[in-house]
Amino acid sequence: MLPGVYTTRLGPGRGLFLSSDWECVVELTGADIIVRCLQDEGIKYIFGYPGGAALHIYDALYKQDKVKHILVRHEQGAAHAADGYARATGKPGVVLVTSGPGITNAVTGIATAYMDSIPMVVLSAQVPTHLIGDDAFQEVDAVGITRPCVKHNFLVKDVTDLAMTLKKAFYIAASGRPGPVLIDIPKDVTANKTEYLYPKSLTMRSYAPVNKGHPKQIKRAVDLILGAKRPIIYTGGGIVLSESADVLVELVQTLGYPCTNTLMGLGSYPADDPLFLGMLGMHGTYEANMAMHDCDMMLAIGARFDDRITGELAKFAPHARIIHVDIDPSSIGKNVQVEIPIVGDAKSVMKDLLKEISKRDKKPDAEALKRWWTQIDKWRSVDCLSYDKNSGLIKPQYVIEKLFEITKGEALVTSDVGQHQMWAAQFYGFNKTRRWINSGGLGTMGFGLPAAMGVQLAYPEETVICVTGEASVIMCIQELSTCKQYDLPIKMVNLNNRYMGMVRQWQEFFYDRRYSHSYMDALPDFVALAESFGHVGIRIEKPGDVEGALQEGLKLKDRLVFMDFITDQTENVYPMIAAGKGHNEMHLKPSNGEAPPERELA
Amino acid sequence: MRHIISILLENEAGALSRVAGLFSARGYNIESLTVAPTDDPTLSRMTVVTFGSEEIIEQIVKQLNKLVDVVKLQDLTEGAHIERELMLVKVKALDNAREEVKRLVDIFRGRIIDVTDSTYTLELTGTVEKLDAFVKALDVTEIIEVARSGVTGIARGDRALKV
Ligand SMILES: Cc1ncc(C[n+]2csc(CCOP(=O)(O)OP(=O)(O)O)c2C)c(N)n1
Numbered sequence: 001m002l003p004g005v006y007t008t009r010l011g012p013g014r015g016l017f018l019s020s021d022w023e024c025v026v027e028l029t030g031a032d033i034i035v036r037c038l039q040d041e042g043i044k045y046i047f048g049y050p051g052g053a054a055l056h057i058y059d060a061l062y063k064q065d066k067v068k069h070i071l072v073r074h075e076q077g078a079a080h081a082a083d084g085y086a087r088a089t090g091k092p093g094v095v096l097v098t099s100g101p102g103i104t105n106a107v108t109g110i111a112t113a114y115m116d117s118i119p120m121v122v123l124s125a126q127v128p129t130h131l132i133g134d135d136a137f138q139e140v141d142a143v144g145i146t147r148p149c150v151k152h153n154f155l156v157k158d159v160t161d162l163a164m165t166l167k168k169a170f171y172i173a174a175s176g177r178p179g180p181v182l183i184d185i186p187k188d189v190t191a192n193k194t195e196y197l198y199p200k201s202l203t204m205r206s207y208a209p210v211n212k213g214h215p216k217q218i219k220r221a222v223d224l225i226l227g228a229k230r231p232i233i234y235t236g237g238g239i240v241l242s243e244s245a246d247v248l249v250e251l252v253q254t255l256g257y258p259c260t261n262t263l264m265g266l267g268s269y270p271a272d273d274p275l276f277l278g279m280l281g282m283h284g285t286y287e288a289n290m291a292m293h294d295c296d297m298m299l300a301i302g303a304r305f306d307d308r309i310t311g312e313l314a315k316f317a318p319h320a321r322i323i324h325v326d327i328d329p330s331s332i333g334k335n336v337q338v339e340i341p342i343v344g345d346a347k348s349v350m351k352d353l354l355k356e357i358s359k360r361d362k363k364p365d366a367e368a369l370k371r372w373w374t375q376i377d378k379w380r381s382v383d384c385l386s387y388d389k390n391s392g393l394i395k396p397q398y399v400i401e402k403l404f405e406i407t408k409g410e411a412l413v414t415s416d417v418g419q420h421q422m423w424a425a426q427f428y429g430f431n432k433t434r435r436w437i438n439s440g441g442l443g444t445m446g447f448g449l450p451a452a453m454g455v456q457l458a459y460p461e462e463t464v465i466c467v468t469g470e471a472s473v474i475m476c477i478q479e480l481s482t483c484k485q486y487d488l489p490i491k492m493v494n495l496n497n498r499y500m501g502m503v504r505q506w507q508e509f510f511y512d513r514r515y516s517h518s519y520m521d522a523l524p525d526f527v528a529l530a531e532s533f534g535h536v537g538i539r540i541e542k543p544g545d546v547e548g549a550l551q552e553g554l555k556l557k558d559r560l561v562f563m564d565f566i567t568d569q570t571e572n573v574y575p576m577i578a579a580g581k582g583h584n585e586m587h588l589k590p591s592n593g594e595a596p597p598e599r600e601l602a
Numbered sequence: 603m604r605h606i607i608s609i610l611l612e613n614e615a616g617a618l619s620r621v622a623g624l625f626s627a628r629g630y631n632i633e634s635l636t637v638a639p640t641d642d643p644t645l646s647r648m649t650v651v652t653f654g655s656e657e658i659i660e661q662i663v664k665q666l667n668k669l670v671d672v673v674k675l676q677d678l679t680e681g682a683h684i685e686r687e688l689m690l691v692k693v694k695a696l697d698n699a700r701e702e703v704k705r706l707v708d709i710f711r712g713r714i715i716d717v718t719d720s721t722y723t724l725e726l727t728g729t730v731e732k733l734d735a736f737v738k739a740l741d742v743t744e745i746i747e748v749a750r751s752g753v754t755g756i757a758r759g760d761r762a763l764k765v
Contacts, residue, residue, distance in 0.1 A: 330664035
């Protein structure tokens with residue numbers, strides 16, 4: 001053997017090899033390894049923003065075109081866009097940011113994904129390993145800062161660990177209860193070289209999510225389900241995440257029981273089906289909340305009894321015997337004690353429930369169900385979502401109703417946070433999952449526009465609409481520039497009430513109309529603003545112009561259109577469960593005769 | 603109720619802060635926390651002494667299990683178990699106190715592990731109660747310094763925490 005002609009290396013656990021014998025293995029830099037991992041993982045888009053510590057990775061991205069990098073205008077936008085992509089597709093969204101301010105800017109977006117259990121992998125560049133801990137330029141403890149808002153995170157100190165860490169990150173992010181995973185990568189690690197080999201599969205002794213529900217619990221649950229006189233099926237984002245809407249529909253229709261969805265679960269059960277009671281919770285429908293309160297059996301699936309859902313816990317569903325299905329054991333029994341806990345994937349458990357139900361001779365109690373539906377129909381007749389259709393001002397609800405009609409419910413709708421979010425949830429009848437994309441858990445203003453970018457990239461041919469408010473949209477308005485660069489024809493529906501409407505509503509109800517800092521004194525001309533970014537802007541001021549403007553705006557298939565609807569400033573979101581109240585103590589809109597006296601606050 | 607939870611976790615950087623962070627973020631109580639490597643160099647064993655209602659302990663166990671670095675855990679207090687804590691105490695040992703302290707150390711089955719003209723350094727292991735009782739009894743002299751390790755424990759009989 002001639003010296004210098006062959007190089008020998010030690011592969012982990014593989015003994016000595018001559019590199020010339022080992023064609024499949026090549027030496028790559030850490031940066032190239034990262035990009036190869038993304039390619040091998042089948043990643044199409046990565047959302048990011050460059051900076052010093054990330055430059056080796058950016059150089060590696062430059063050399064290829066399989067993974068497309070989307071350059072945002074703020075790292076928060078990168079995380080929301082990746083999140084929107086993940087919510088629309090079910091595949092993990094990928095983010096790349098630089099060290100220091102790059103990663104701190106992304107934290108809001110990571111926390112948003114964490115609260116809603118969205119699969120995401122965040123690559124943050126870090127200062128070189130020898131500088132870590134020195135307060136080096138643009139150094140922050142990214143692993144420490146993100147620890148409470150990620151499913152897991154890693155600091156990679158050795159290039160030989162890089163490929164395996166990426167594999168683990170994608171596996172953890174997308175399995176079990178999904179969530180964001182961060183990998184912090186020092187700059188020198190991206191320069192160092194090693195052999196590249198992407199692991200095909202992996203098992204982790206410390207991480208093995210349970211998918212299948214316990215058979216004994218399934219049997220017990222079916223006993224309780226079939227014995228119910230006043231049943232309700234309450235489901236959340238878990239149905240979306242486990243892609244099990246069809247199984248839910250089968251379960252609900254087999255039983256003939258009423259079904260309600262959380263804000264995160266909208267679309268899981270078709271909004272236009274008579275067995276659907278609408279959304280429940282703080283701004284849920286009268287019928288959904290009353291049925292939750294009066295039910296004697298509650299089957300909760302992929303939902304987590306969040307405080308916005310339960311209202312005052314002491315008053316929550318006083319007669320209910322509860323079955324709770326969730327893939328995360330720690331969600332069960334956290335807020336509400338349940339009789340039958342079932343740990344498992346929603347899809348697998350619902351299939352098992354259906355199988356068990358089909359084996360039983362016992363059928364749902366038809367008599368009792370009839371009485372229950374009669375009661376529910378009475379609640380329905382309150383028509384809790386009705387609003388003034390003769391107003392001379394644009395009612396925000398009307399805009400969403402028309403939007404639904406014109407798009408035939410087929411659009412993908414993102415939203416920001418506030419009143420407009422609730423109206424979109426209430427009035428856009430979602431019949432399929434992954435069409436309603438909003439920040440439920442963290443309630444992050446600024447989410448809507450960047451999230452819509454991820455959705456539009458995932459589905460370039462579909463109509464993607466961002467329902468927003470003038471306060472929220474300004475929080476990430478810079479992303480209009482990204483939309484221009486990548487020709488993303490998002491339709492912005494701005495319900496412009498010149499107020500932080502949701503804040504104003506709380507101040508009206510609970511602070512004696514002291515509108516402290518909820519008024520936007522100086523707003524931009526949104527039409528001019530949209531135009532300055534190279535987009536189309538339309539301002540709509542009269543109810544009679546709403547439909548025409550929507551038609552016209554939606555017709556511009558290849559342009560981003562910013563539709564600025566000047567709406568009735570005084571409109572409130574009804575019904576509402578105030579703090580400390582139970583499901584049966586909703587504020588209804590003032591004209592509803594049956595409302596409890598508290599509504600007089602409005 | 604007081605619970606002693608033993609945890610086997612991956613011997614990874616940051617694993618300890620994940621557990622500590624979980625307790626502070628969710629407002630769970632920590633009475634003591636100890637951690638050290640085991641016979642298997644890839645694993646650390648941590649012992650957390652905590653207290654709370656049964657619901658809270660259930661949540662603590664679930665939340666700990668959810669941490670990706672946690673391989674396995676056991677609530678020792680669910681069965682017969684042995685708990686031990688190590689304490690080192692430095693006391694003034696002058697005149698009469700020299701004899702008295704020596705007697706106390708014998709009674710509590712401790713040891714004197716360092717001596718100067720004016721001080722003793724004592725070592726004692728036992729349950730928290732025993733160590734507390736010893737500290738109380740030491741009021742025959744002046745305590746200069748107390749160093750306690752926190753509780754560690756192990757189940758009695760065949761029950762074991764093993765991967
Ligand atoms: C980042 C962030 N800051 C503050 C809040 C609190 N907040 C909730 S709704 C809201 C007002 C939103 O106003 P706007 O976007 O105009 O929507 P509207 O309620 O008027 O429809 C605020 C400030 C939040 N959710 N997110």
